[in-house]
Amino acid sequence: MKSYRFILALVILLAPPARAQDAQQRTPATSAPTTVVPQTPATVAPGDLGAAAGEEVLPKAEEQAALLNHQGVLVETLDGKIVREQAADRAFNPASAVKLATALAALRTFGAKHRFATTFWITGAFDKATGTVGGNLIVSGRDPSFHDEHAVSVARELNQLGIKTVTGDLVVAPRFTMDFSPSSQRSGERLYDTLDATRRPAAATRAWYESRMALHDADALRTTPSVVVMGAVYVDAVPKEARAISTYYSPVLADVLKALLCYSNNFMAERLGDMVGGAPGVSRFLTEQLGFRPEEFRLSTTNGLGVNRLTPRHMMKIYRALLDVLHDENLKAADILPVAGVDPG
Template sequence: MLDLLALTLGSLLGKTPPSIEVVPVVAWQEAKVFDVPTQSDPVVESIIADYLKNLASLGFSADKQGIWLQSDWAYLGNHQAKTPLSAASLTKIATSLAALETWGTEHRFETEFLTVGTIENGVLKGDLIVKGSGDPLFVWEEAIAVGNELNELGIKEVTGNLIIVDNFAMNFKSDSQTSGQLLQLALNSNRWTPLIKQQYQNLPPNTPKPEITIKGTVKVEKNVPETAQTLLTHQSLTMAELLKQMNIYSNNVMSEMIAESVGGAAVVSEMAAKAAKVDPQEVQLINGSGLGVENRISPRASVGMLIAMEEKLKDNPLSVADLFPMGGRDTTGTVQWRNLPDGVAVKTGTLAQVSALAGVIPTKERGPVWFAIINHGSNVDRFRVEQDRFLQRLATHWDLTPVVSPVKATESVKLGDPKRNLTKES
């Protein structure tokens, strides 16, 4: 689910995005410097000035564009840097930061499968209970792995109901009843649709196909019976892997689920502003995904959040570049059609009249250079072209040193890995 879903969703709901109001501020040349020293670079200053001048020549109002650019030790340039602008999916940077602050990189969400019944001759006499905890990437492959494990435990048939408890979502469907129905379908390969069969092909060759018939219906309950016994516990991918998938595809449902697990938009806003060391007014969120122009973040805060994430990861083999898509490395998701310099890790953001880009440029001269660009206007496709040209000019000015960490967050994720099913025997 990419950033463009924001526009599509608005159309489906029959809503027109409200106009974007911007608080006037002084010109970038006169703006007050942030709490890092200024280190003049005439070439960079010229690139920024040319970028703004070019946008103006295309008819885009200068007071609706925002830029912040800095290295770890020096401010390099800005325009509207402290103004909170509608930032679309740059909101997911805040959600990612809050997730790291809350759980770290190795956290896994657990989904329990329980029963109060007994297993006799392949039949579970009773209900199959699913207790979720917020796994945002429980998809067909994961359900197939669970079904195969339940088969291994001797379950071929369930005489009772499939009961969903707590925060369980499947295939990005936040409604528990719908998710339960999808799970019921996935557990019985005799009922698979062509889509499930297609997803099954992503699993290793000779992966079994689960056969579990549930005689009852799907029900949603508030609590697990005290006498329920755990059959198995399914673990999600690690938080680092989840964030990478969320950011590379800019998946709105995943980000909403993670933000809600943290405590909601208000908590994410507070944590992000504090970590970024900016005024709380520079991070104003109504959700964790960026859907809606009411989500406002300043360019300075966007950079501050990325730097805070890098600081959070300083004792970790991972870096910010491992949690976001990178030019020259990732060929799917939101960077598929972008012309980004190799080694530049980014987070994109798109709404009907918003195109945003923030990330880090690995340079030899200045080390990591952090940037945020937030554009408002009627032609987001043109904004993307101009943003890529802006970064290409910076890359030409600086020698880049792209480094791709050989760690698991950069590898293809293994959806449906049976090793993440835990039973008493394992």
């Protein structure tokens, strides 16, 4: 019986030559319909791919050489034997493959089961008889995956605590974000609207409904969660006198990474990268933990945008280290990486 060995392969491609892109983008203007007369193919002798068949189809030698300058390949067996390599030590722009380094640093820092906390606080007195908070509602947290449905869930929990109205303001702590918005102010305004059923966007209502149905939690849909904040929305630190009343916890980090990598979400990668020190922090991690030489690579972002440089050999080390940390957490690559034909994205 034949035995088969699994093979790891990494290919880093830069942009193809501009001439190929231009050829795809240039579309001749059409002034009037034209008639195309089919040409009779030239007779080609068996085994002869000359001008009639090959010159316009197969790239010329110089074009092939130019293409090879824009790509690096490294193929290894699982036990580390090199099957094929090409420019494996040349630095290329890895684009979104940088997200693998960010994911690795996050898993090593927090662990696959880590959950990000979003905490809600109040100031002033709480009148349980009327469900009124006579002060401010404050929110803090750095969850990169906090969305509309989670805000409605918070409104439901606050209702269960007896809170229906806040006479003061909604105060948003710096770095709180919602629905992929990089602005804490805009995130706070979205939260303000989503908490209040009379102001809630249709998209938020739909997200709440779909999330409950996915969890088979029809009971949550029997009531309409709502918390009305009477004041303004602004960004400020959590005051010392504030009292924590509720904390929302995100899905585990492995699930957050699955969504991030399936959709190659730049915002989530940047937010997660910020929590491990940004591009300098991930660079330091690669240097200290994987032995990368600082002069041989460059990271300017943690999501792949901008100018970054890694070699195929670097990327193979990152991927193998990722497999190792997943194995330590009893997880597989498919638990955080997209599977073609199976996962959305």
